[in-house]
Amino acid sequence: MKRRTLLKNMSLLPLAGGVAGTLLSTETKAAPAPKRDVLAELGLRTFINAAGTYTAMTASLMPAEVMEAFQQSASEFVMLDEVQDKVGAKIAAICHAEAAMVTAGCWSAIVLGTAGVLTGADAKKIATLPYPEANGLKSEVIIQKSHSVGYDHAVTNTGAKTILVETKEELEKAINDKTAMLWFLNKEAASGKIDHTTFLQVGRQHNIPVMIDIAADVPPVENLWKYNDMGFDLVCISGGKAMCGPQSTGILMGKKELVAAARLNGPPGGGNIGRGMKVNKEEIIAMYVALDNYVKRDHAKEWKMWEDQLAVIDNAVKNISGVTTGIVVPPVANHVPSLEISWNDNKIKLTKEEMGLKLRNGKPSIETVSWEKDNTIRVTVFMLKPGQDKIVANRIREELILASV
Numbered sequence: 001m002k003r004r005t006l007l008k009n010m011s012l013l014p015l016a017g018g019v020a021g022t023l024l025s026t027e028t029k030a031a032p033a034p035k036r037d038v039l040a041e042l043g044l045r046t047f048i049n050a051a052g053t054y055t056a057m058t059a060s061l062m063p064a065e066v067m068e069a070f071q072q073s074a075s076e077f078v079m080l081d082e083v084q085d086k087v088g089a090k091i092a093a094i095c096h097a098e099a100a101m102v103t104a105g106c107w108s109a110i111v112l113g114t115a116g117v118l119t120g121a122d123a124k125k126i127a128t129l130p131y132p133e134a135n136g137l138k139s140e141v142i143i144q145k146s147h148s149v150g151y152d153h154a155v156t157n158t159g160a161k162t163i164l165v166e167t168k169e170e171l172e173k174a175i176n177d178k179t180a181m182l183w184f185l186n187k188e189a190a191s192g193k194i195d196h197t198t199f200l201q202v203g204r205q206h207n208i209p210v211m212i213d214i215a216a217d218v219p220p221v222e223n224l225w226k227y228n229d230m231g232f233d234l235v236c237i238s239g240g241k242a243m244c245g246p247q248s249t250g251i252l253m254g255k256k257e258l259v260a261a262a263r264l265n266g267p268p269g270g271g272n273i274g275r276g277m278k279v280n281k282e283e284i285i286a287m288y289v290a291l292d293n294y295v296k297r298d299h300a301k302e303w304k305m306w307e308d309q310l311a312v313i314d315n316a317v318k319n320i321s322g323v324t325t326g327i328v329v330p331p332v333a334n335h336v337p338s339l340e341i342s343w344n345d346n347k348i349k350l351t352k353e354e355m356g357l358k359l360r361n362g363k364p365s366i367e368t369v370s371w372e373k374d375n376t377i378r379v380t381v382f383m384l385k386p387g388q389d390k391i392v393a394n395r396i397r398e399e400l401i402l403a404s405v
Helices: 003-011 019-028 039-041 064-073 078-093 106-118 168-174 186-191 196-205 222-232 255-266 281-295 299-316 352-363 388-402
Strands: 097-104 140-144 161-165 179-185 210-213 232-237 251-253 325-327 338-343 375-382
Touching: 064 281, 078 097, 078 251, 078 281, 097 106, 097 168, 097 255, 097 281, 106 179, 106 210, 106 251, 140 168, 161 168, 168 186, 168 196, 168 388, 179 186, 179 196, 186 210, 196 210, 222 232, 232 255, 251 255, 299 325, 299 338, 299 388, 352 375, 352 388, 375 388
Parallel strands: 140 161, 140 179, 179 210, 210 232
Antiparallel strands: 097 251, 232 251, 325 338, 338 375
């Protein structure tokens, strides 16, 4: 090729960084590195949660909006007390309370709330816990005997002593100058002889604060403000169950001066029993977003979706010979529809424990609950991802058929 022709052809080519440069950079650009799968790296078993919001099963999964709030707040520094101030005011407004704070779970809400009742805002008194009686503080908390099922240990973490009663008369008689608080466990309301209203009335008559634990008692959504409206001085609830906030969060809400005292008994301050009950800014903010989202859901639509998912599972197993099914809705605590599946051991040679293991060890792994009855499991769907109801239905049906005789 003549030199003049070569130069002419070169003048028609794109400048550096044009098409030729683009093609070259596209061809040589390295593929993006795959995201790190830490769960696989650690060899952790993941599973379909057809059991419920149990702490041991890591409760609930945070939705995208909550995770976004968590990640966004992780990118900036803010003062922790200011986060609690702002978030507490928002939560209090939603839940009809004078004040609120995000705690390290419902247990922490009980501990800090009780501590606030015992000490008030007095720094010297705060420093004396967990020895309230030895330091001249009121130190007794009255509880119905049927409500003492383990969670009242959170009360005694403060050094308070629990006094157990069964009737209103016993309650009145137990009150003395050492009585600091009355404590009510909502999930055991039906088992006690003293109802909410009576318990509150006695507390008011004697000017004694009354706390209620409603850890897993939403839905219904109205419970978020029901007990504040009733007049309970402090209300404690878990954040990582049906509301789908971070699992390690809870909410303490109620009277302004008591919530303020509770905060002084916890982080970021020191010299108190609650210093270790830290909640980081990401969790506090994510809990607010989870609560806000939960209140705004279409709860009737959600309940209908749960019923439809349970119907898929029910229809897959109820016609198997020896199998009986029924819908169960607990009256309080985890008040969601679930499916109870039972089978006749003369027709299906499988214990409930064996069924649980087969579902757990299958692919995919599934967790359900072995119920009190023999040969019975209970399935919930409110923690399922879309489409998992069909997987659960097929796996349970498969194991029941394989064990049929």
